[in-house]
Each structure stands twice: as structure tokens, then as C-alpha cells.
Amino acid sequence: MSDKEKIAARAALEVQSGQVINLGIGIPTLIPDYLPSSTQAFIQSENGILGMGPRCRNGSEDRNLIDAGGNYVTLTRGASFFDSALSFAIIRGGRVDISFLGALEVSAGGDLANWIIPGKLAPGIGGGMELAQKARRVIVTTAHTTRDGRPKILPRCTLPLTAKGCVRTIITELAVIDVTPEGLVLRELASETRLAEVRQKTAAPLRCPRKEIPRF
Amino acid sequence: MIDKTLPIDQALAAVHDGQTVMVGGFGVPGTPFLLLDHLLKQGARNLTLVKNDANEPGMGISKLLEAGRVRTLIASHLGLNPTAVAMMNRREIDVDLYPQGILAEKIRAGGAGLIGILTDIGIDTMLRESRQLVSLEGREAILEPALRADIALIHAAAADRCGNLVFAKSARNFSPLMAMAADRVIVEAETVVPTGSLDPDGVHLPGAFVDHIVALEKLTPDYGVLPQHVR
Numbered sequence: 001m002s003d004k005e006k007i008a009a010r011a012a013l014e015v016q017s018g019q020v021i022n023l024g025i026g027i028p029t030l031i032p033d034y035l036p037s038s039t040q041a042f043i044q045s046e047n048g049i050l051g052m053g054p055r056c057r058n059g060s061e062d063r064n065l066i067d068a069g070g071n072y073v074t075l076t077r078g079a080s081f082f083d084s085a086l087s088f089a090i091i092r093g094g095r096v097d098i099s100f101l102g103a104l105e106v107s108a109g110g111d112l113a114n115w116i117i118p119g120k121l122a123p124g125i126g127g128g129m130e131l132a133q134k135a136r137r138v139i140v141t142t143a144h145t146t147r148d149g150r151p152k153i154l155p156r157c158t159l160p161l162t163a164k165g166c167v168r169t170i171i172t173e174l175a176v177i178d179v180t181p182e183g184l185v186l187r188e189l190a191s192e193t194r195l196a197e198v199r200q201k202t203a204a205p206l207r208c209p210r211k212e213i214p215r216f
Numbered sequence: 217m218i219d220k221t222l223p224i225d226q227a228l229a230a231v232h233d234g235q236t237v238m239v240g241g242f243g244v245p246g247t248p249f250l251l252l253d254h255l256l257k258q259g260a261r262n263l264t265l266v267k268n269d270a271n272e273p274g275m276g277i278s279k280l281l282e283a284g285r286v287r288t289l290i291a292s293h294l295g296l297n298p299t300a301v302a303m304m305n306r307r308e309i310d311v312d313l314y315p316q317g318i319l320a321e322k323i324r325a326g327g328a329g330l331i332g333i334l335t336d337i338g339i340d341t342m343l344r345e346s347r348q349l350v351s352l353e354g355r356e357a358i359l360e361p362a363l364r365a366d367i368a369l370i371h372a373a374a375a376d377r378c379g380n381l382v383f384a385k386s387a388r389n390f391s392p393l394m395a396m397a398a399d400r401v402i403v404e405a406e407t408v409v410p411t412g413s414l415d416p417d418g419v420h421l422p423g424a425f426v427d428h429i430v431a432l433e434k435l436t437p438d439y440g441v442l443p444q445h446v447r
Contacts, residue, residue: 088317124293
């Protein structure tokens with residue numbers, strides 16, 4: 001399993017039957033592949049779908065049925081379509097139970113930066129700000145460090161924020177970390193990952209319960 | 217009998233230099249490719265376009281951007297169009313980017329005869345620096361003016377001759393909102409059926425919002441499944 005698949009598989013365990021979830025671009029779009037068949041969740045897509053299924057296998061694409069990232073997708077039973085204003089009423093109205101989002105940076109206080117690197121990457125906000133600010137629970141799925149090895153989990157974000165204090169859980173290829181009023185708390189460690197490595201690659205203070213840390 | 221069908225060139229004669237044009241669609245689904253291709257031929261320039269995204273290079277509104285016909289683009293995300301991002305960074309076009317649902321709601325408000333909306337989206341971010349802030353019932357909010365356009369270009373799966381529209385699957389997106397918010401609404405429809413043959417319960421946009429209907433004779437490859445997005 002690649003790191004991305006490992007993160008998606010662990011993230012899928014956070015989903016409960018009956019929940020409405022939204023999947024951001026990147027790693028989150030892999031999550032449906034790892035949802036157990038006993039978990040019946042409704043996947044919401046910003047472009048006007050509730051009840052989205054996994055991505056299409058080659059040959060079964062429908063030209064009118066894509067997710068918000070342009071991928072051809074399927075539907076699950078009970079699906080519905082609607083316009084963009086209603087789609088964001090679901091989001092801003094508080095009906096999305098979990099929003100899975102990627103991150104450029106996450107702070108110890110749960111601030112999220114994931115939409116702009118000034119002077120470089122700025123393709124637009126999309127639906128990220130509304131999801132980050134209004135979903136009942138925001139779970140960040142991301143590589144633990146940047147491509148050149150710098151920590152993404154920081155005492156404070158240096159990039160412009162997507163939303164303040166919104167992140168509740170961070171899932172990386174190394175660890176599951178909860179954002180609590182007392183700061184970041186390690187919940188799980190990936191198999192064959194040492195605590196020292198997680199600490200070294202996390203720039204913000206990380207509390208570690210005294211009991212044995214579960215593995216994923 | 218009311219019949220809003222019109223040849224495409226007559227319908228697009230309503231578009232003039234300097235106007236604001238809303239374009240339905242989110243990616244390919246709902247993008248009125250034929251209307252956009254004919255607008256390119258028609259020659260209107262100095263346009264302000266409102267669309268969720270900028271399509272992809274060489275497709276849809278990107279053709280108008282690449283031909284230098286667009287002064288301002290109001291959108292939510294240009295992630296699938298590096299050409300548009302490069303033009304924005306070189307300041308060849310002005311781009312106003314909004315959170316996607318706020319863009320939708322500004323348009324919906326324009327269509328519903330409202331002056332603006334109040335929202336807290338982005339209130340703790342750099343967005344607040346460029347926005348008008350107000351206070352209502354003790355809460356701080358961003359005031360977003362409603363958005364209207366001179367023209368809306370819309371793609372529908374089916375239309376009857378008096379303008380009732382049906383959209384297909386994820387092709388609905390911004391289309392009904394934009395059709396509400398423009399002074400003149402031009403629709404291209406894959407199927408045009410006699411008035412009375414659509415189920416009133418299944419109409420997604422009532423004909424009151426539609427001025428002209430162009431019947432699509434065939435769908436060009438732009439409307440089809442894009443190989444670059446097939447898994």
C-alpha cells in the first residue's frame with residue numbers, strides 16, 4: 001500500500017453509517033475504496049450530488065456525472081442531484097458530518113491552510129473554505145511532511161488560512177493526531193513507526209498519553 | 217403558441233462588447249460549448265465572464281480567454297486550467313475568486329431580486345481585508361453584493377418551446393441560478409420538445425427565466441467523456 005492509500009484506508013474508519021461526508025481533492029477521493037460495505041454513508045459532492053459512489057472503471061463513464069475534481073463517478077442507492085446553491089446550503093447549513101480535506105499546513109490550534117501559496121499556487125478557493133468552516137467535523141488527510149521533508153504540522157500556520165480552529169483530527173502516513181483544547185494529542189501510530197520519528201517530523205508540541213499507543 | 221427557439225446567430229446577436237456574461241457548467245457538465253464557440257466567432261470582446269471554473273485549455277470559456285476577449289473573470293476555482301492561471305498571474309485577465317457557495321449565493325440573490333447577502337465565510341482569513349464588514353445581531357459578517365449579468369448562456373438536457381428546462385445529473389450546478397440572474401437568457405438544449413410534454417413536477421427551471429432556445433443538432437466531442445479524466 002502506498003502512503004496515500006494507507007492514509008485513505010485509516011481515514012475510512014472514521015466514517016459511520018448514515019453520515020454525510022465530503023471528500024476534498026487528492027487523498028480524500030481514495031477513501032470510498034476503503035469504506036467497508038457495512039458502512040452506508042452519503043458522499044456529498046459540491047457540484048450537486050448527494051450519494052456519490054466510487055470512481056468509474058474504464059468504459060462506464062457518464063459525461064454528465066463527475067465529482068468536483070472532474071473525475072467520472074458512480075452513484076449509490078438513494079442519490080439525488082441539486083443546484084450549487086442548495087449544495088452549499090447542505091455544507092454551510094451544518095449537514096455535512098465529516099469533511100475530509102488536504103493540507104499545506106495545520107497549526108496546533110487546528111487552523112488550516114490549504115488554498116494558497118502567495119506568489120505561487122493560487123487557483124482559487126473552491127468549496128474548501130465553506131467545508132472547513134461549517135462541516136461538523138474536519139479531518140485533515142495529508143502527508144506528514146512536505147515533499148522536501150519540512151513539517152506541515154506547526155505551532156502556527158505561516159500561509160494564509162482557509163479557516164481558523166477548524167481541524168479536529170489529522171491523519172498522516174505516520175500517525176492519527178487529535179486537536180484538543182490542550183493541544184495536539186497522539187491517538188494512533190502507524191505500524192512500524194517510532195514515536196521519535198513522529199515527534200521529529202511534527203513542529204508543534206505533541207502530547208502522548210502514557211498508555212500504549214494503538215497501531216494502524 | 218409561444219416558441220422561444222431561434223437560430224444560434226440570431227440569439228447571440230444580443231451579446232455586445234463590454235457586457236457581463238454568466239456561463240453555466242461545472243467542468244464539462246452544463247458548459248454550453250456550442251454557444252461559447254459561436255460567441256467566439258461572433259466577436260464580442262472586453263467581456264466580463266462569470267463561471268464556476270475556467271474549463272480546461274482549448275475548451276469552453278478558455279477559448280474566449282485565450283483569444284483575448286475577456287477582461288474580467290469571476291470564478292471560484294481555476295485548478296483544471298493552467299492556461300487561465302498563467303494569464304491571471306501575468307495580469308492579462310482580472311480574476312475575482314470567491315468561495316464556491318458564496319459565488320452561487322451571490323448569483324441566486326441577484327436572481328431573487330435581493331441587494332446582497334451576509335456571510336461569515338472567510339471572516340477569519342485574508343478575505344476580510346478586501347470585503348465590507350457589517351454587524352448584525354452582535355455578529356460580524358461580510359457583506360457580499362448580489363451578482364447579475366446582461367446575458368446567461370445555459371446548457372439544458374431538454375427544453376420545451378416555452379422555455380421550461382430539465383438538466384441532467386451533475387450538469388445542473390450553476391445553470392438555474394444564472395438563468396435567474398441575467399437580463400437575457402440563451403439556452404442550448406439537447407432536445408427540444410413540444411410545450412406540454414414535460415412533466416410539470418420534473419421541470420428544474422420554469423420558462424419565465426428563459427428568452428431564447430437554440431436546438432443542438434449534434435454534440436461535439438467537447439461534450440463527451442474526456443480521456444484525461446478516465447481512470
